[in-house]
Amino acid sequence: xxxxxxxxxxxxxxxxxxxxxxxxxxxxxxxxxxxxxxxxxxxxxxxxxxxxxxxxxxxxxxxxxxxxxxxxxxxxxxxxxxxxxxxxxxxxxxxxxxxxxxxxxxxxxxxxxxxxxxxxxxxxxxxxxxxxxxxxxxxxxxxxxxxxxxxx
Amino acid sequence: xxxxxxxxxxxxxxxxxxxxxxxxxxxxxxxxxxxxxxxxxxxxxxxxxxxxxxxxxxxxxxxxxxxxxxxxxxxxxxxxxxxxxxxxxxxxxxxxxxxxxxxxxxxxxxxxxxxxxxxxxxxxxxxxxxxxxxxxxxxxxxxxxxxxxxxx
DNA sequence: TTATGTCATGTGATGTTGTAACGTCTGGCG
DNA sequence: CGCCAGACGTTACAACATCACATGACATAA
Numbered sequence: 195x196x197x198x199x200x201x202x203x204x205x206x207x208x209x210x211x212x213x214x215x216x217x218x219x220x221x222x223x224x225x226x227x228x229x230x231x232x233x234x235x236x237x238x239x240x241x242x243x244x245x246x247x248x249x250x251x252x253x254x255x256x257x258x259x260x261x262x263x264x265x266x267x268x269x270x271x272x273x274x275x276x277x278x279x280x281x282x283x284x285x286x287x288x289x290x291x292x293x294x295x296x297x298x299x300x301x302x303x304x305x306x307x308x309x310x311x312x313x314x315x316x317x318x319x320x321x322x323x324x325x326x327x328x329x330x331x332x333x334x335x336x337x338x339x340x341x342x343x344x345x346x
Numbered sequence: 347x348x349x350x351x352x353x354x355x356x357x358x359x360x361x362x363x364x365x366x367x368x369x370x371x372x373x374x375x376x377x378x379x380x381x382x383x384x385x386x387x388x389x390x391x392x393x394x395x396x397x398x399x400x401x402x403x404x405x406x407x408x409x410x411x412x413x414x415x416x417x418x419x420x421x422x423x424x425x426x427x428x429x430x431x432x433x434x435x436x437x438x439x440x441x442x443x444x445x446x447x448x449x450x451x452x453x454x455x456x457x458x459x460x461x462x463x464x465x466x467x468x469x470x471x472x473x474x475x476x477x478x479x480x481x482x483x484x485x486x487x488x489x490x491x492x493x494x495x496x497x498x
Numbered sequence: 499t500t501a502t503g504t505c506a507t508g509t510g511a512t513g514t515t516g517t518a519a520c521g522t523c524t525g526g527c528g
Numbered sequence: 529c530g531c532c533a534g535a536c537g538t539t540a541c542a543a544c545a546t547c548a549c550a551t552g553a554c555a556t557a558a
Contacts (some may be wrong), residue, residue, distance in 0.1 A: 224506070231409070262507060263465060264545065281432040281487050283515090283544060300481050307555070308462025313475055319468055320450070320490065329452050330493030335433050337487040338472065376535070396514070414536060416516065435515060435544090 215291040239306040240284030302342035367443040391458040393438030454494035
């Protein structure tokens, strides 16, 4: 297994790392984006755009529409600040923005919490298999549904 | 790579294999189920429940509600006659029902067509990684988005 | 200072995907 | 026949996602 060093950020440190990554990508770190990232980062479970819209609305005392949230989530996904969990139609903050990986998500069918694994050997094997089949610009989606240790 | 023999069924042969598999699972092979399977099997791309509902409605000359289609698709997925493609919110017929696998789907972002790979070594590594993390009853979801050879 | 461009966000409508709740039909069986 | 169970129908609704266009905020050029 490839040895690989991350900072697993949390809290203010994570927000700061996100800001840095976004600015490095040539995008602005606005209040709205900061609020959405902050809300997203509080979730243990993948959060839907509507969940986020509700919480950000509360926080701001003003309705924030889901489509505004989607716009920003799309930006976050494109710049690797967040990930979309396809099997949950929902999003997770990336705990190490700026660090490019194919993540493997484990999502508990019972409690909904998600953890993630980085296993570059495994993911590069998946990439290689897809490329052997003639695919290019591949973007692996590797998720595992199941029952987590706590719900066992 | 594990050598492994399938019949890759098609057409009537596939429908027959599906019928056999469903009956073996203790379920009935009804007209509605046959129609839905037939329609699903004509698709190259993952088909949404609504796509299927439309086509089955035409075929029968009578509206079939998405609701009914979902029920049957869920049954098909449970009995391995079909697979859900999470990243497309859609379904594919399993071309070798009765044969249990963790499939890897390759879906072209451009033309939407899906192909599938069986690589038991790879999928069992994914399972193993999830189990090391304390997960049980795991169900891997391994899909790769990208650009297929034809669209290259 | 006004005009103009650009980017972020707001707003309302609409489209797509997925479920819940409950009713009806049919076939098997006492 | 009367009853039950499983398959399917029907209505309504919930959850997820996008489109089209308007507005606001800020920067720079005229």
